Amino acid sequence: MTLTIEPTGAGLGARVRGVDLRDLSDADFTRLHRAWLDHQVLVFEDQDLSVEDQMGFASRLGPLERVRTAADHAVAGGAAMYVANRRVDGKEGVLPEGEMLFHTDQCYYEEPCQATLLYAIEVPAVGGDTLFADAYGAFATLDRELRDRLWGLRALNVYDYAGNPTGAGGAGAGGEPDPDAPRAVHPVVIRHPVTGRPALYVNRLMTVRLLDTDPDESAALLGRLFDHQEQDRFVYHHRWRPGDLVLWDNRCVLHARTAFDPAARRILRRVTVRGERPVAAAPAPS
Ligand code: OGA
Ligand code: MN
Numbered sequence: 001m002t003l004t005i006e007p008t009g010a011g012l013g014a015r016v017r018g019v020d021l022r023d024l025s026d027a028d029f030t031r032l033h034r035a036w037l038d039h040q041v042l043v044f045e046d047q048d049l050s051v052e053d054q055m056g057f058a059s060r061l062g063p064l065e066r067v068r069t070a071a072d073h074a075v076a077g078g079a080a081m082y083v084a085n086r087r088v089d090g091k092e093g094v095l096p097e098g099e100m101l102f103h104t105d106q107c108y109y110e111e112p113c114q115a116t117l118l119y120a121i122e123v124p125a126v127g128g129d130t131l132f133a134d135a136y137g138a139f140a141t142l143d144r145e146l147r148d149r150l151w152g153l154r155a156l157n158v159y160d161y162a163g164n165p166t167g168a169g170g171a172g173a174g175g176e177p178d179p180d181a182p183r184a185v186h187p188v189v190i191r192h193p194v195t196g197r198p199a200l201y202v203n204r205l206m207t208v209r210l211l212d213t214d215p216d217e218s219a220a221l222l223g224r225l226f227d228h229q230e231q232d233r234f235v236y237h238h239r240w241r242p243g244d245l246v247l248w249d250n251r252c253v254l255h256a257r258t259a260f261d262p263a264a265r266r267i268l269r270r271v272t273v274r275g276e277r278p279v280a281a282a283p284a285p286s
Helices: 026-039 051-058 135-140 144-150 215-229
Strands: 004-007 014-017 041-044 080-084 100-103 115-122 130-134 154-158 183-187 189-191 198-200 207-210 235-238 245-249 253-257 267-273
Touching: 004 026, 014 026, 026 041, 026 245, 051 080, 051 115, 051 267, 130 135, 135 198, 135 215, 144 215, 183 189, 207 215, 245 253
Parallel strands: 014 041
Antiparallel strands: 004 014, 041 245, 080 267, 100 253, 115 245, 115 267, 130 235, 130 253, 154 183, 154 207, 189 198
């Protein structure tokens, strides 16, 4: 098999062909790792992966992150779980239904995961697609004046699914999030620890407010940033097929999910790779 990497043609992402993730040479892994840093999202089709296979591939990127928020949903010793609307292996799935707004995984923890790997087992005929948005591109295309306003600002991110039917702790939700919900403050513009590139690190689902600004400016700025970062030009729209494994970089990619019929079975398996505390980006010297 010859490994090929073909850009999706959308704002980000590439399709990888000619590879079996159960049996990946070090040389091929090195190529994939480079391609992942370049394209931010990699799509592998027609994979046949057990949970151990999926964890094995993920752990080549770094130590696996334990399931933290939904620990009782974890399988395989704590590092995997099902995003599913059916029970799998005796476990309830998480995020079983509905649309999900754009977000990055675990931004409400001090140390969010660097990578998420989602593997499709059963998917609806229509809907339940996952959208991926380029957070480097979003930052780079902001007006100069707005970019200059953002350097050094921090944002509060909260995970409050229970308290809001849209699953949001975000600014659009109105009201105050649950005081016990997991939360973390992170820079609005982060520096990717490997590529060094600046990325816009706020999202409509979980970013509640900007610190270091008054509430009116916070709401106005966040509204502008959310609308900007979700434009189609930054998005790759993934329609799942069983056997797809998608790997994305939470340090420079947002993702969202489209609605689907709750009667249709949707079962995906998720593994995440531990990350570092996000660091603020600084303007390039001029
Ligand atoms: C996730 C997630 C989207 C989906 O697992 O973090 O956001 O399409 N999933 O189910
Ligand atoms: Mn997610």
